[in-house]
Amino acid sequence: MALMPHQPNDLMIRKLDSIFPLSDEERGALQQLPILLKGIKADREIVGIGERPAQSCLILEGFTCAYKLSHLGKRQIMALHVPGDMPDLQSLHLAVMDMSIASISSCTVGFIQHEDLRRLCEQHPRLTAAFWRETLVDASIYREWLLNVGQRSAYTRMAHLVCEILIRLKAVGLVEKWSFQWPITQEKLADALGITAVHVSRTLQALRADGLIRMEKTQVSVPDWERLKEAGEFDPLYLHLQVRKGA
Amino acid sequence: MALMPHQPNDLMIRKLDSIFPLSDEERGALQQLPILLKGIKADREIVGIGERPAQSCLILEGFTCAYKLSHLGKRQIMALHVPGDMPDLQSLHLAVMDMSIASISSCTVGFIQHEDLRRLCEQHPRLTAAFWRETLVDASIYREWLLNVGQRSAYTRMAHLVCEILIRLKAVGLVEKWSFQWPITQEKLADALGITAVHVSRTLQALRADGLIRMEKTQVSVPDWERLKEAGEFDPLYLHLQVRKGA
DNA sequence: CGGACCGTTGAGGTGAGTCAAAGATAGTGG
DNA sequence: CCACTATCTTTGACTCACCTCAACGGTCCG
Numbered sequence: 001m002a003l004m005p006h007q008p009n010d011l012m013i014r015k016l017d018s019i020f021p022l023s024d025e026e027r028g029a030l031q032q033l034p035i036l037l038k039g040i041k042a043d044r045e046i047v048g049i050g051e052r053p054a055q056s057c058l059i060l061e062g063f064t065c066a067y068k069l070s071h072l073g074k075r076q077i078m079a080l081h082v083p084g085d086m087p088d089l090q091s092l093h094l095a096v097m098d099m100s101i102a103s104i105s106s107c108t109v110g111f112i113q114h115e116d117l118r119r120l121c122e123q124h125p126r127l128t129a130a131f132w133r134e135t136l137v138d139a140s141i142y143r144e145w146l147l148n149v150g151q152r153s154a155y156t157r158m159a160h161l162v163c164e165i166l167i168r169l170k171a172v173g174l175v176e177k178w179s180f181q182w183p184i185t186q187e188k189l190a191d192a193l194g195i196t197a198v199h200v201s202r203t204l205q206a207l208r209a210d211g212l213i214r215m216e217k218t219q220v221s222v223p224d225w226e227r228l229k230e231a232g233e234f235d236p237l238y239l240h241l242q243v244r245k246g247a
Numbered sequence: 248m249a250l251m252p253h254q255p256n257d258l259m260i261r262k263l264d265s266i267f268p269l270s271d272e273e274r275g276a277l278q279q280l281p282i283l284l285k286g287i288k289a290d291r292e293i294v295g296i297g298e299r300p301a302q303s304c305l306i307l308e309g310f311t312c313a314y315k316l317s318h319l320g321k322r323q324i325m326a327l328h329v330p331g332d333m334p335d336l337q338s339l340h341l342a343v344m345d346m347s348i349a350s351i352s353s354c355t356v357g358f359i360q361h362e363d364l365r366r367l368c369e370q371h372p373r374l375t376a377a378f379w380r381e382t383l384v385d386a387s388i389y390r391e392w393l394l395n396v397g398q399r400s401a402y403t404r405m406a407h408l409v410c411e412i413l414i415r416l417k418a419v420g421l422v423e424k425w426s427f428q429w430p431i432t433q434e435k436l437a438d439a440l441g442i443t444a445v446h447v448s449r450t451l452q453a454l455r456a457d458g459l460i461r462m463e464k465t466q467v468s469v470p471d472w473e474r475l476k477e478a479g480e481f482d483p484l485y486l487h488l489q490v491r492k493g494a
Numbered sequence: 495c496g497g498a499c500c501g502t503t504g505a506g507g508t509g510a511g512t513c514a515a516a517g518a519t520a521g522t523g524g
Numbered sequence: 525c526c527a528c529t530a531t532c533t534t535t536g537a538c539t540c541a542c543c544t545c546a547a548c549g550g551t552c553c554g
Binding site for chain 1: 297313315317318319321322323325337340341342343345346368369372375376379380382383384385386387389390391392393394396397398399440441480484485487
């Protein structure tokens with residue numbers, strides 16, 4: 001259990017509301033949702049492949065990832081999660097986990113019982129749509145990663161990933177002046193991009209040499225967003241961030 | 248417009264029912280759903296990236312794919328669709344298409360208005376769950392493809408893809424004696440696996456030489472399922488086919 | 495019978511992998 | 525506070541799975 005800077009429910013409400021405007025009543029119902037907080041150290045499995053969870057989780061602080069292993073033991077990270085994300089919302093309707101979720105950094109995670117989510121969805125059909133939409137955005141991100149891993153060079157892939165994380169962190173207010181905390185090792189970047197850790201090292205050096213990113217410890221900053229975007233062939237369409245027309 | 252061997256609604260109902268048992272009332276409601284049939288030639292775009300469709304489609308005969316292009320014009324196919332699939336159900340909640348859908352072979356496609364789907368979901372909340380679940384299985388397949396493209400050799404990837412298509416076709420009764428129609432060119436296989444068409448040719452030769460697949464024209468057959476499964480590191484868990492316990 | 499695809503083959507090239515060792519950094523405990 | 529360790533990053537030399545380019549053969553269909 002950990003102390004939180006603000007109520008965990010608020011983060012979820014703000015995120016759902018930002019892309020799917022909610023009524024006061026719906027916000028109130030979400031506010032009532034029981035969320036069990038838990039502090040988790042880095043590199044711990046949170047849900048494992050093959051399990052049948054009775055709850056879904058909500059990332060509050062830190063980073064997590066979804067991954068699978070090949071028979072040779074090589075790991076593919078299929079998604080990175082930032083605060084506000086619900087990595088295994090899918091388990092609400094897919095009984096058995098087909099991937100594992102693990103912490104990347106130390107983090108705070110909230111757990112919500114499926115039972116409670118189901119009741120909420122029954123009573124507020126528009127919330128069903130909001131949660132459904134969240135899982136659809138996840139799917140869209142998987143698609144973009146497929147394009148990334150299948151067709152782009154290591155250099156472009158890396159630039160693309162940095163762009164994505166920047167934008168997603170910006171959406172939850174965790175970016176200041178094009179700079180953000182990102183405690184991720186090169187080995188994990190390698191697993192996310194489908195290259196080796198050695199090649200991640202060389203690729204990051206190239207990006208730094210080209211002035212596209214700057215790194216100090218776990219802090220990443222982007223000196224020239226336009227050039228990084230271009231290098232990463234990044235178009236934020238697939239994140240489906242703005243639904244409100246004209247927003 | 249094309250003649251169909253049976254009502255298009257039946258195919259959808261059978262598929263939803265197989266993993267998410269429906270009541271008679273729900274089946275009746277689905278039966279009423281207006282579906283507009285259309286025959287489509289091979290290699291035609293059905294929905295384009297950036298569009299805002301007011302309908303979703305249902306594949307009835309033939310094959311389609313979802314794809315995106317990199318800036319260099321390289322194409323990544325992110326999913327293959329077989330009869331019974333609804334490739335752009337996501338557009339019900341994500342206004343703008345983030346990928347394109349195109350026919351791979353000549354095919355018959357049914358179109359369902361979002362308006363009608365929304366009304367159906369409002370009146371039958373359990374159908375909402377059934378459709379939601381369909382999109383979650385799509386997402387699970389994207390994840391498996393990420394593992395495939397990111398971590399496995401061309402040989403393993405190809406074997407895995409053949410396994411997946413076989414199982415999915417089997418589920419809709421389109422496989423007979425480990426053999427099925429699969430009118431797909433090597434160039435499209437290349438785009439789906441993230442390798443070149445030349446390498447697809449060599450990889451298929453290797454699989455044939457090893458006795459894992461046999462091919463005549465557009466017919467593929469699998470002489471030894473167990474060995475192909477092993478070669479492709481294939482575990483059907485991610486397709487989430489059996490929900491009914493003990494089925 | 496002729497063109498348009500599609501699949502095959504060969505030779506040579508390259509982006510990324512592998513292996514191994516050395517440097518940097520961070521965490522731990524005395 | 526420092527010594528000790530474990531982990532992470534960097535570097536260099538070598539290898540290889542897959543790519544590129546180019547030519548050729550098959551097959552379908554008007």
